[in-house]
Amino acid sequence: MTREESIQKALTRYPRWRVVDKPDGTVLVGSIVLSTPSGQDFRFRMRVFVPLDFPHSDAHPTARVMKHNLGGNLGADAHMGLDGTLCVQMPERHQVNYREVGLSGFLDQVTLHLDRARLYAFTGRYPGEAYDHNDKGRRQYQQELPQLLAEYVHRRDALIAHLPMSLRRYADPRVPLLENRAWCPCGSDTRFGDCHRRGLTQVRMRVAELGEPPRPLIPAGLRNPFTPRRRR
Structure with a gap:
């Protein structure tokens, strides 16, 4: 699946999302809505960045929550950076095989992360397995x-x-x-x-x-948005 095919497939799920091409990649802006069994909707205004060399295994997209209606602030305990960037690439064995599932697979993982953030907002505890941030x-x-x-x-x-x-x-x-x-x-x-x-x-x-075998982390801070990227 090529980069363009992957983006177009994701847009069939979110046809209202806006696409902006930039020199270093493509930005997708739109909303993800989570509906609860009680009928309550939680809306997350998202900004997803897809780098030019996607779907290379190290060319990770990033997802940032620009606005939500959960009330209050979500921070590191909800695995969200100060700018709203989601920490969805840790641990390593949860990584997405982009060549097989494309951008849609990454957005599935983002949606799961948002649902956990929703539960954290109401319970004060992050559900499921989690690692600390940074080193x-x-x-x-x-x-x-x-x-x-x-x-x-x-x-x-x-x-x-x-x-x-x-x-x-x-x-x-x-x-x-x-x-x-x-x-x-x-x-x-x-x-x-x-x-x-x-x-x-x-x-x-x-x-x-079984998925991909667990692998050592790469030395550069590309898999964790809480680690600043080095300028090339």
Whole structure:
């Protein structure tokens, strides 16, 4: 999905949003409305910035709340910067695969964040898992990273344990799958399409559901809007 396709797809969900092209990217301005079961609406006036190199994995969009009707001020405890910028990229394992889900996937995460901010406004507690901001939050994640990676590997290994060793590398959805007419690597002298293709495809789908493996944070402060970006 290209950058332009991603933006246009997002605009089908928010057709009233205004689009402004700038030298360093595209700005989208509009409202996200959250409706509660009781029928009450909470409106957030948003400014979303999409950088020029989106959907590169490190070209993160940013979302800023310019105005809301929650009453009172939302701050760092609600994972919102002083200028209204949402901290939606921490922890690292919650990152969005922009090439697959595009800008719509990022806006889904923003909407989830806004709903948590709404709950914080009424309860004084941020619901769900959260890390601290800035370097403290990054250190927390780095300390948990070995355990997170071990858990991911354990779940993945449980999914591929029944596959022959020669086929396990193909359980990774990023590895191209063999053609049907190719001989199956299991050594059965059978075409892949008639041998392990069906079972391996199912395993690849289940591995894909695990998401990307946890990765170390990049050194630059690109994933956390509470960390100032360096000027290029």
